[in-house]
Amino acid sequence: MITNNNSKEALALSQVNQKTSLIKGKKIRKEKVTENITGLLFVLPTIIIFVVFLYYPFFNAVRISFYDYSGIGPLKDFVGLANYKKALVDPNYYNALFNIFKLILIDAGLGISIGFIFAYILYERVPGWKFFSVALFIPYLMSMVVSGTIWKMIFDPTIGLLNSALISIGLGNLARPWLADPGTAMYAVAVTWIWRTIPFNMIIMYANILKMPVDIIEASKIDGASVLQRLRYVVIPYLKPTFSVLIVLTITHGFRIFDTVWIMTQGGPARATETITTYIYRKAFQNLEFGYASAISIIMMIMMISIVVITNIIKRKSEG
Amino acid sequence: MKKKLIALVTILVMLVLTVAGCTPPTPAQSSSSSKPADSKQESKSAEKKQIKLKLATFSTDFSTDWVAKEFMKLNPGYTVEFEFLPSANYYGKIMTYAASNEMPDVFFTQSANYIDHTKKGLLTDLTSYLDTPSYEGDMKWGDTFIPAVLDSARSILKPIQSELKGKYYAMPYAMTSVAVMYDKKLFAKVGIQPPKTWAEFMSNNEKLKQAGYIPFSLVTEWIDWYPRIFWDQYLGEEIAKDPTAFETGKLTFSDKRVQQGLLGMKEMWDKGYLNESGLTANSQDVTNTFIQRKLAQYMLTPTRLKYLMDNAPKDMDLATFVLPGINGKPPKTLGGSSMLVGVSSSTKEFEGALRLAKFLTSKTLYAMPEMKYQNASIKNVKKDPSLDQIMKGYADAAENGFIPEILVPAEITPQMREVFMQEIVPGLMLGKTNVDEISKKLQELYKTTYLDKKK
Numbered sequence: 001m002i003t004n005n006n007s008k009e010a011l012a013l014s015q016v017n018q019k020t021s022l023i024k025g026k027k028i029r030k031e032k033v034t035e036n037i038t039g040l041l042f043v044l045p046t047i048i049i050f051v052v053f054l055y056y057p058f059f060n061a062v063r064i065s066f067y068d069y070s071g072i073g074p075l076k077d078f079v080g081l082a083n084y085k086k087a088l089v090d091p092n093y094y095n096a097l098f099n100i101f102k103l104i105l106i107d108a109g110l111g112i113s114i115g116f117i118f119a120y121i122l123y124e125r126v127p128g129w130k131f132f133s134v135a136l137f138i139p140y141l142m143s144m145v146v147s148g149t150i151w152k153m154i155f156d157p158t159i160g161l162l163n164s165a166l167i168s169i170g171l172g173n174l175a176r177p178w179l180a181d182p183g184t185a186m187y188a189v190a191v192t193w194i195w196r197t198i199p200f201n202m203i204i205m206y207a208n209i210l211k212m213p214v215d216i217i218e219a220s221k222i223d224g225a226s227v228l229q230r231l232r233y234v235v236i237p238y239l240k241p242t243f244s245v246l247i248v249l250t251i252t253h254g255f256r257i258f259d260t261v262w263i264m265t266q267g268g269p270a271r272a273t274e275t276i277t278t279y280i281y282r283k284a285f286q287n288l289e290f291g292y293a294s295a296i297s298i299i300m301m302i303m304m305i306s307i308v309v310i311t312n313i314i315k316r317k318s319e320g
Numbered sequence: 321m322k323k324k325l326i327a328l329v330t331i332l333v334m335l336v337l338t339v340a341g342c343t344p345p346t347p348a349q350s351s352s353s354s355k356p357a358d359s360k361q362e363s364k365s366a367e368k369k370q371i372k373l374k375l376a377t378f379s380t381d382f383s384t385d386w387v388a389k390e391f392m393k394l395n396p397g398y399t400v401e402f403e404f405l406p407s408a409n410y411y412g413k414i415m416t417y418a419a420s421n422e423m424p425d426v427f428f429t430q431s432a433n434y435i436d437h438t439k440k441g442l443l444t445d446l447t448s449y450l451d452t453p454s455y456e457g458d459m460k461w462g463d464t465f466i467p468a469v470l471d472s473a474r475s476i477l478k479p480i481q482s483e484l485k486g487k488y489y490a491m492p493y494a495m496t497s498v499a500v501m502y503d504k505k506l507f508a509k510v511g512i513q514p515p516k517t518w519a520e521f522m523s524n525n526e527k528l529k530q531a532g533y534i535p536f537s538l539v540t541e542w543i544d545w546y547p548r549i550f551w552d553q554y555l556g557e558e559i560a561k562d563p564t565a566f567e568t569g570k571l572t573f574s575d576k577r578v579q580q581g582l583l584g585m586k587e588m589w590d591k592g593y594l595n596e597s598g599l600t601a602n603s604q605d606v607t608n609t610f611i612q613r614k615l616a617q618y619m620l621t622p623t624r625l626k627y628l629m630d631n632a633p634k635d636m637d638l639a640t641f642v643l644p645g646i647n648g649k650p651p652k653t654l655g656g657s658s659m660l661v662g663v664s665s666s667t668k669e670f671e672g673a674l675r676l677a678k679f680l681t682s683k684t685l686y687a688m689p690e691m692k693y694q695n696a697s698i699k700n701v702k703k704d705p706s707l708d709q710i711m712k713g714y715a716d717a718a719e720n721g722f723i724p725e726i727l728v729p730a731e732i733t734p735q736m737r738e739v740f741m742q743e744i745v746p747g748l749m750l751g752k753t754n755v756d757e758i759s760k761k762l763q764e765l766y767k768t769t770y771l772d773k774k775k
Contacts, residue, residue, distance in 0.1 A: 038324065045334045071419045072440050092743075156605065157597050158534065158614040177596035182750060185600070266408065268540060269599035270746035282742075285412025287735045288436070290419075 065294035083295035093296060095271055096279040103190050103275070104254035111194040112246050115201025120231065123209045140199035148263030151192040155179050179265050182272035189273050192260055197253065201246055208242045209235065244315045248308055255304050276300050371672040374401045376424040378410035379493065379659055380623045381694055390688065391679050398672060408541060418442055423664040425673040426680070429490055430658055431725050432737050434476050443489040443662040449674060450488065455682035464681070464698040468721065469495045472656025476725040478563055491681050492657030492697035498545070499640040499713030501610070501618045514641035521644050525593040533616040536588065538598025539606045543745045544731060545619070545654060550581035552723040553647035559727055566729050567771065573762040578728055579755040582748055584646050589749045599746050619643065621655065622714055625693035640713025656722030657697060730762055733769040
């Protein structure tokens with residue numbers, strides 16, 4: 001009897017415990033769901049913006065790329081992959097691509113190295129470093145349109161500052177129509193471009209140099225390393241991850257150049273400064289070939305993603 | 321509970337801010353008391369409800385919204401949202417509006433784009449409205465226009481006239497012509513006179529070059545002007561007799577006279593008579609070069625005069641002359657009705673839009689001080705006598721008549737125009753291509769982008 005009663009009590013107790021833990025479990029889950037909903041609601045505006053302004057236009061662009069479309073009316077002339085095939089045999093497309101890669105190489109080479117030199121000079125606290133840390137950043141704060149307009153005036157062959165300066169110091173034979181000469185136009189645009197990217201690279205590298213452990217530098221000084229040796233064997237190896245990030249950013253930014261080119265040369269003379277973005281703009285809004293322009297945009301996107309992925313793989317392998 | 325409420329309020333605020341950031345700008349509001357419009361009935365009906373219109377233009381006469389404000393001042397009950405875009409970006413924007421069904425109620429158009437906008441059904445057929453009263457209400461709207469300018473407007477649509485049967489889809493805003501501006505004092509200093517013949521013109525260029533000046537202007541957005549002017553000299557009469565010569569194959573782009581038109585410009589370039597920066601410099605840049613007295617002769621339309629006249633040094637004695645014909649014939653001018661005003665076929669306020677279009681081609685508009693440098697497309701507009709020396713060249717140029725907008729069809733489609741302006745002409749100047757390659761390319765493009773699509 002007593003055993004039976006104990007069993008019954010034990011059973012009742014365990015049932016109560018089960019119910020309690022079930023209720024607790026439900027309560028915990030409910031709290032988690034409530035917390036998640038709150039978090040989801042906070043990110044909802046961003047999700048809406050992404051869907052409306054990014055994902056929907058992207059999928060629409062992919063759809064349009066399979067049509068011959070002038071931009072007005074419904075999509076009706078399905079052409080399949082014809083637009084993509086057209087891009088692959090279009091010499092102007094390859095010209096625009098070549099110009100972009102030229103710009104990226106110049107930016108990666110000069111923009112990052114000059115940015116690094118400035119960052120290191122600031123790190124070494126040269127006299128006036130506080131002033132320079134602000135003054136050198138000013139170009140990055142200016143809009144692309146303003147930068148492009150200023151440099152266009154500087155490069156003007158008749159009334160521009162550059163030719164006037166060259167003539168005044170006896171180098172008049174070097175004066176030329178910088179933006180109208182196919183041999184120099186792209187480099188002139190590149191100068192304007194890196195004038196803006198150098199401050200950005202400088203600030204990123206300066207911030208990373210400042211994070212460098214002081215004892216490493218102290219140790220190298222104690223070991224008798226000169227400034228150049230410290231730079232070569234301590235600072236640069238430390239900044240390798242920063243360099244690789246900046247290279248990826250240089251590539252992705254370079255692919256998107258538009259306003260600088262449009263303001264300065266509009267892709268001329270004779271397409272010497274035509275980039276993928278200006279070419280897409282022309283095809284879409286001047287030639288009314290929206291299907292073709294969309295196809296080029298998709299190809300460009302795939303190219304950018306591939307480059308970023310390959311760069312990351314190389315980076316991981318070198319770190320590994 | 322309190323946490324949830326704060327979260328909800330924050331989210332709502334963010335959503336509202338996002339939506340507010342996406343709303344279009346409020347249109348310019350009329351700031352002063354209104355003067356009753358001449359057409360009282362239209363005005364009264366407008367007063368009963370606010371009529372909202374959108375106007376888009378690339379004409380530098382309207383680089384600010386003064387015309388919208390004037391219209392609203394004179395027409396109570398109207399609200400006009402105004403948009404100006406430089407021509408390089410204007411048509412792209414118009415196509416964006418068309419794609420999103422948000423066409424401006426009244427918009428400017430031109431040349432191959434006018435043909436394109438008409439073919440795509442973006443413009444209202446205004447033919448029957450030419451018999452309605454003008455803006456002032458004193459005569460028929462159609463009768464206010466200079467006949468030659470009206471003909472010029474109709475001729476733009478010649479390539480598709482068989483479908484349109486003489487209709488008007490846009491009306492000429494101004495009588496555009498081109499003339500060469502120069503400084504009389506500079507000419508006197510170099511010892512030259514305005515040329516009467518092509519030989520004199522080239523001789524003047526050489527003297528100016530020797531004196532250290534850039535002889536003649538080249539502007540990237542007008543890079544097609546010289547071939548078009550020269551083609552009229554070599555082929556104008558023949559094409560006037562047979563406008564379908566290129567369609568039927570009677571004339572092709574390989575014709576020596578077509579090539580001559582291009583080579584005429586090439587000769588000027590090779591001799592150093594054109595500003596090298598012109599391959600990328602826009603009209604603003606070239607105007608600055610002229611104002612700085614580096615450029616001796618500047619070929620431009622009246623729409624660019626205001627900036628030049630406002631900024632030119634006071635000691636410049638400016639005048640204009642007509643560019644002599646390269647082939648010795650009386651030189652016709654580019655322009656005519658090169659800028660047209662149309663009413664959108666999708667406007668929801670047709671009467672209001674029509675009124676605005678009439679205003680843009682009215683004596684009332686042309687009497688305004690901001691329009692003093694523009695040649696009117698309408699009759700009986702008095703000009704300020706102090707501007708005679710400047711405007712004489714433009715008037716003389718118009719007297720010989722207008723070169724059809726599409727004579728040699730090198731720019732008859734947007735695709736051809738883009739290749740012609742961006743590749744062909746600059747490439748020829750830079751020696752990257754030759755006239756035989758150009759002829760072949762143009763013929764191929766003409767076939768693929770125009771003739772094949774016409775079938």
